[in-house]
Each structure stands twice: as C-alpha cells, then as structure tokens.
Amino acid sequence: MTTPLTRARGAAVLAAPLAFLLSWPARADTQPEIRFLPAYFSGDFGTGISTSMTYLPLIFILGSPRQEFRITVPFLSVTTSQPVTFVGHEIIPRGSGGRTIESGIGDVVAQEEYFLLEGGRRRPWISAPTADATRGLGTGEWDYGPGASFIQPLGARWNLLGEAQYVVRGDPPGTDFRNTWWLSGGLQKKLSGSTSASFSYERLRSVLPGRPDLVDLILGYDHSFARRLTLRTSVFLGLSDTAEDYGLSAGFSMR
Numbered sequence: 001m002t003t004p005l006t007r008a009r010g011a012a013v014l015a016a017p018l019a020f021l022l023s024w025p026a027r028a029d030t031q032p033e034i035r036f037l038p039a040y041f042s043g044d045f046g047t048g049i050s051t052s053m054t055y056l057p058l059i060f061i062l063g064s065p066r067q068e069f070r071i072t073v074p075f076l077s078v079t080t081s082q083p084v085t086f087v088g089h090e091i092i093p094r095g096s097g098g099r100t101i102e103s104g105i106g107d108v109v110a111q112e113e114y115f116l117l118e119g120g121r122r123r124p125w126i127s128a129p130t131a132d133a134t135r136g137l138g139t140g141e142w143d144y145g146p147g148a149s150f151i152q153p154l155g156a157r158w159n160l161l162g163e164a165q166y167v168v169r170g171d172p173p174g175t176d177f178r179n180t181w182w183l184s185g186g187l188q189k190k191l192s193g194s195t196s197a198s199f200s201y202e203r204l205r206s207v208l209p210g211r212p213d214l215v216d217l218i219l220g221y222d223h224s225f226a227r228r229l230t231l232r233t234s235v236f237l238g239l240s241d242t243a244e245d246y247g248l249s250a251g252f253s254m255r
Contacts, residue, residue: 035059035232035253043238043245045091046212050081055106068113074106087207088143088167088180090214090242107143141170145179151188159188161200169207177207186218194224206242215240228255 039055056075061068078086079101083094086106147165154160163184169177186200198220203213217237224230229252236247 030062030064031255033061033063033253033255035061035251037232037249037251039234039236039247039249041236041244041247043243045244046240046242047084047091047093049084049091049093051078051084051091052080053078053086066114068111070111070113072109072111074108075104076106077101077103087177088169089204090207092208141172143170144168154187157190159190161186161188161198178205178209180205180207188220196222198222212240212242214238214243216243229253 036056036058039057040053041055042052044050054077056077058073058075059070060073061070063069076086078084079099080091081099083097083100085092085094145165145167147163149163150161152160152162161184163182165182167180167182169179171177182202182204184200184202186198188196188198190196198218200218200220202216202218204215205213215238217239219235219237221233222230232249232251232253234247234249236244236249238244238246
C-alpha cells in the first residue's frame with residue numbers, strides 16, 4: 001500500500017531531476033523546453049457515468065541531438081455524476097455516490113528517450129504515485145515500462161509516425177489491474193516552414209480484463225510563431241465506448 005510518506009518520497013525523487021533541468025547550463029547541443037498543453041475531455045467512457053475532465057500538464061524537457069529527458073506534472077479536475085478513478089487515460093467506476101468534483105495533482109511521469117538511429121528512439125519511463133488515490137486522480141501506485149517510437153520521412157513534406165509502450169501497472173489495495181500496451185500510428189504533413197498538421201490512430205489496452213480497448217482518432221495542428229514559441233492544438237475523437245466522446249487541446253511549447 002502506498003502511504004502519504006511514500007507519495008512524498010516519489011515526488012522528492014522526481015524533484016531532483018526537475019531541479020537539475022531548471023539549473024542546467026546552456027550548451028550548443030543541449031536545449032531546455034517547457035510545454036503547457038491544457039486539454040478537456042467529455043463522455044461516459046463506457047461506464048454510463050457522465051464525466052468531464054480538465055487536464056493541465058506542465059512538461060519540462062531537456063534535449064540534445066541523441067537524447068531527451070522529460071517530466072510531466074499534471075493537474076486534474078474531474079467532474080462526474082458518480083465517483084470514478086482516473087487510471088492511465090481510463091475512467092474506472094469507484095463505488096456508489098452522487099455528483100463529485102475532484103481536483104489536484106495527478107501521477108507525475110518521467111521519461112528518458114534515447115535516439116538509437118535516424119528516425120528511431122527508445123523510451124523507458126516511470127510514473128511516480130503523486131496522485132491522491134482516495135480522490136480518484138490516480139492509482140497512488142508506481143507504474144513503469146519500456147517504449148519505442150519512430151519518425152520516418154516520406155519525401156520532403158510527409159512523415160510516418162509510430163509509437164508503442166508497455167505499462168507495468170501498480171495495484172492499489174483491493175484491485176488487480178492488468179499490465180497494458182499502448183500503440184499509436186499516423187502521418188504528419190509540413191504545410192509550410194512553420195506549420196504542420198497530423199493525423200494519428202491510438203489504441204490502449206484496458207486495465208480491466210474483458211473491457212474493450214480505448215481507441216482514439218487525433219487531429220493535430222502546430223504553428224511556430226518564432227523559433228522559440230510554438231502553438232500546439234489537437235482534437236480527439238473517441239472511436240470506442242471506453243474512450244471519451246470528444247476532447248480538445250490547445251497550448252504552447254517554448255524553448
């Protein structure tokens with residue numbers, strides 16, 4: 001069982017590399033980046049429970065031509081007609097009760113990417129149990145797993161995108177979540193030197209046996225106003241009962 005002390009230790013573990021990121025001296029081959037990508041999702045997620053969620057992730061990145069380290073610190077606000085738990089993009093019913101509104105920090109995620117070859121990368125990651133499980137904002141347990149992705153140019157304007165992750169789930173007391181996989185594939189087109197659009201298909205295995213996979217269609221549009229500032233927008237369309245009905249995201253990244 002993860003106690004408040006354990007969650008505090010998890011936060012402290014991730015605070016150290018975050019402090020390292022913010023204090024890292026500028027170098028020609030190393031570049032810090034901050035992303036703030038607010039999103040809103042609505043639907044019943046296959047539970048019959050009306051749910052709306054505001055997701056506010058603050059992402060800190062330190063990258064070089066061969067490596068990228070990132071930390072995602074999410075703030076969640078979940079409004080539902082009955083209590084639920086948010087588990088890795090999935091909504092799970094959490095006992096009986098009436099309308100609930102829960103807000104707070106979700107589970108912090110740390111990722112380290114290694115670019116093995118041009119167009120390919122490996123992505124081990126870990127999720128620290130910083131969310132309050134009693135409020136349904138996360139499991140309050142450690143998750144971790146490997147991943148891999150690639151970006152393959154198709155001519156001067158098109159890129160083929162692909163990514164896969166395997167998630168080893170921590171189990172809160174009284175639950176037995178299964179490990180899950182996540183797959184994504186799509187295309188990106190450069191509309192100009194500063195603008196691109198993308199189309200991707202994502203599929204996530206449910207943590208509950210017998211429950212349908214979460215399937216999404218995502219349309220993205222990015223525009224760089226300057227070399228250091230980029231507007232990032234996305235529209236999410238749920239293609240399965242367990243996914244959201246729709247979602248919207250608009251934010252920015254700054255180098």
